[in-house]
Amino acid sequence: MTDAPSKLTTVAKAAAVNPLKSSQPLGAALAFLGVDNAMPLFHGTQGCTSFALVLIGRHYKEVIPIQTTAMDEVSTILGGADHLEEALLNLKKRTNPSLIGVCTTALVETRGEDFAGDLKLIAERRGDVLAGTEIVLAHTPDFAGSIEEGWAKAVTAIIEGVVPQGAPARVAPERINILPGSHLTVADLEAIRDTVEAFGLEPTILPDISGSLDGKVAERWVPTANGGTAVEDIRTMGGAVHTIAIGEHMRGPAEVLKARTGVPYTLFDTLTGLVATDRFVALLAEISGRPVPARVRRARAQLEDALLDGHFHFGGKRVAIAAEPDLLYAMARFFAGLGAEVACAVSSTGSSPILEAVPAAEVVVGDLDDFETRAEGCDLLVTHSHGRQASERLNIPLMRVGFPIFDRLGAQHRHTALYEGTRDLVFEVANIVQAHHVPPTPAELDPFRDHGDTHVGRPQTAAH
């Protein structure tokens, strides 16, 4: 595995062609949806809200509760404080959420208002009506960042808004905080919870979309996030012995939590892969003082076997990956760790320090068009569903990861982390590769094929 610093290239183009990014407020909304009985509120026009909820709905196949302050032309010019206030009061009256997560959009940020000030005034004026509902604010203009940044900002806003400042009266030795990155799936969170609990520890996962976006059929209609981290548990996160943050973009929230409450944290840059999971499991054993449970040891043995069986299908393969920084890093590490070459790495944004560590010669900050032009001749494309056009045109199979995955079912229940997740990923990749194996034709193997102008071969890739 090469961990040499890689070169970051930003493509100078006036137009993004086939965007890789989803917007920052969308990422924030996803995080807010991981809090029980919460309601994300976009401060902006209703169109942005509609697009975000439709896209999230297409991924999770769920009704997604997101509301809008419904700014119109007039309020855009005059200022949106009234709309914000009205929206909060209406939401309180209609759905009585435990938390309203305000996500600003490009429109209101372009006008540049004092949203925090507005919220404070509203809280002072209408405190009686709004009592019992936490209101937190994330600055998430669409002209910056992407899902990861929006997600991290929302988590930070929740911590700052809900967790009290100062060391708690009591520290519970079995409680730990988990701050998962936006790239982890519902199934990943469930596996993490199970593993943590197997050590007799009590995790508070923030945000916990495995409670709310797990696709259950409930017996009644719930207009807000149905499941997720309880606000009460968030309030007492300061009483945990340790915080585990997963993904570089969760460093910020972990720092804020530490600064407020003194809870130390450990950051895992990825939880995909044998070595990364070993470190995670070892940390849990250390915190709990208990031996590693048999079940976890068995999962590790299964992963070892999967790695042995699967590595044939990775060695020498050229892989093209386009994703948000932390997911890009996790995937690149996964492929490089099995002997594949990350021949093309495209990141949605360029601000994350983790990009330096991506095991690829170059990391391009760009869109799926940059991805498509660079991925030619690769054996596998790895990105979200929008990569399907590139896959069709290049005739290279696509492995769907990240968000959005709208043309396949079950994205939320896919394992990508810990021993189980790595094992499943190995199988998935190996199966895609096997399904696309094209037996050679005589012409392709003809030793004279490159002599003269009768070249008919496929692009040759590096040998195993």
Add this chain to the structure above:
Amino acid sequence: MLKDKIKAAFNEPACPTNRAKAAKERAKGCAKPLTPGAAAGGCAFDGAKISLQPITDAAHLVHGPLACEGNSWDNRGSGSSGPDIWRRSFTTDLTELDIVTGQGEKKLYKAIREISQRFKPAAVFVYSTCVTALIGDDIDAVCKHASSKYGLPVIPVHSPGFAGSKNLGNKLAGNALLDHVIGTHEPDDVGPTDVVILGEFNLSGEFWMVKPLLDRLGIRVRTCVPGDARYLDVAAAHTANVTMVVCSTALIGLARRMEERWGIPYFEGSFYGITDTSESLRRLAAMLVERGAPADLIERTEALIAAEEARAWARLEPFRDRLAGKRVLLNTGGVKSWSIVAALMELGMEFVGTSVKKSTVEDKMRVQILMREEAHAFEGMAPRDLYAQLKSGGADIMLSGGRTQFIALKARVPWLDINQERIHPYAGYDGTVELVRQIAISLGNPVWDEVRTPAPWDNEGRLTDRHVSHFTMDDDSDAADPTFAARHRRKFANSRVDNTDPEYLAHHRKKFAGRDADDIGDD
């Protein structure tokens, strides 16, 4: 200037809603203020893009920060018989720096250049969005300049989301076509049976179920806007003899002004349902003949209708038994509510309700006449109410768009997509048969019985009466002892082998003869 454009778009005399209003009220326009914290639906940009993007050989460039396009591209399934430029997503993806330094226009200009050089589109449509309208980027000027510089049509579409609803966006798209596209190309093959179809999106390729009917009659579709359209054909739309408007809320204003400007008469029709399809063909033929097409067109049309209708009804007959008496909840504005209602009622289905949110006054009247007083029309329902109605068994199936899909599914009620994300084509005679077939398939799926079967335990996980015991109680004495152990003992009582039985032992020994426990599996 944007204000004027928006006002003009709302001031639509052909809009039946407007016709019913008093002059003073009409002047206010029909934008209803939205309720913050209780609003849903797309924006004007969304509507404009929907109405233009299926023009397949054009590039559609969205001028604004990422979200507008980044969160919405590749979400509709129009069919294209050729180019795929329209499926690519183009956006100026403005950054904070672009906005504060006022680089928006420059970036837009460069973007047009990049796209025109690299993808060679027939034209570029440029959509303004909230932020670029707010900061006052002059997209008209940029488009004009780029157009002359790069020698291709570059069409500004003024569609900032805050201007209003999706519906308004449809109209703004129509304006853009009228101001910059239609009438700019003179084809050399103008004929007496040329028609234009407006507001047909060719979703799942369904216009391809209708076009062969027109071909058979010798009626030439100059262009179908926007479904599977080519830019030059749209630019030549003014040479047609008749306009048919399929989705009237979207482009009726465009049809009216094409009549004003070029004298092309229009009518509103539908290709959903058998009766409506026939009626549309009839109208097309009659209007074309009036405008100089050969008179036998009418006769030929009647013959085709008779043959196709007979065929369609014969194909529908087998479904009658399965569908008669089933209750449908229709929750849509997308496909003409009454077109579907008529076809399904003929098969004996009942309607428990229909949303008329986006329907015109005329539509509503037709719905009322069709459904008489039993069913009620509603103006759109809150998700919670919709869920409650479905959950209480208020309907056997819901037909709607994707937005309400999961409400039905979570209430464990069959659902069929009849809106823009549908994967089955429903237009024309064959499409009607397909729709009925899909309804039957959905209703008949055994999965509904399974998911409606309650779990055999209660909320605390305790077994309930619904639980069917796996243990048979055939021994009276043990049946009195309800413990698990007792039941278990009884179950295996008869299966125990007597290991003193010499025959059994002999058999057993033979089976394992020659095997050492240590090397089992190695032979």
